[in-house]
Amino acid sequence: xxxxxxxxxxxxxxxxxxxxxxxxxxxxxxxxxxxxxxxxxxxxxxxxxxxxxxxxxxxxxxxxxxxxxxxxxxxxxxxxxxxxxxxxxxxxxxxxxxxxxxxxxxxxxxxxxxxxxxxxxxxxxxxxxxxxxxxxxxxxxxxxxxxxxxxxxxxxx
Numbered sequence: 001x002x003x004x005x006x007x008x009x010x011x012x013x014x015x016x017x018x019x020x021x022x023x024x025x026x027x028x029x030x031x032x033x034x035x036x037x038x039x040x041x042x043x044x045x046x047x048x049x050x051x052x053x054x055x056x057x058x059x060x061x062x063x064x065x066x067x068x069x070x071x072x073x074x075x076x077x078x079x080x081x082x083x084x085x086x087x088x089x090x091x092x093x094x095x096x097x098x099x100x101x102x103x104x105x106x107x108x109x110x111x112x113x114x115x116x117x118x119x120x121x122x123x124x125x126x127x128x129x130x131x132x133x134x135x136x137x138x139x140x141x142x143x144x145x146x147x148x149x150x151x152x153x154x155x156x157x
């Protein structure tokens with residue numbers, strides 16, 4: 001079961017999503033703010049319609065097991081907006097049970113509902129499970145095979 005968190009989401013939605021995102025960064029040795037700070041930030045971003053946060057829950061217990069964060073933003077190339085699946089994470093003990101697929105399916109439904117005609121996601125070639133998941137969901141590589149490998153750069157400002 002996947003729920004879309006809204007400003008009026010009751011219960012533990014933002015806290016659960018924040019904990020999963022924190023765990024994601026910890027798993028991959030990336031810095032992460034404390035979950036309580038991240039929960040506040042997620043709430044602010046959702047309430048100002050800057051991101052969509054989706055939460056996957058285990059059907060038997062309702063425990064939060066996966067999260068997706070997506071931005072639908074203006075496109076330079078077409079009048080329709082584009083969707084950027086910025087974060088997708090399923091807790092390790094819940095992987096391989098369809099939660100990632102459910103999160104992507106719901107994210108793409110929401111993106112189409114918001115008028116997007118294009119979606120993109122970025123992952124590492126060091127994460128073959130994510131690559132397989134995105135390919136199975138209909139995403140295609142836009143570089144690498146027969147073309148130049150793209151390199152992502154980051155910088156603190």
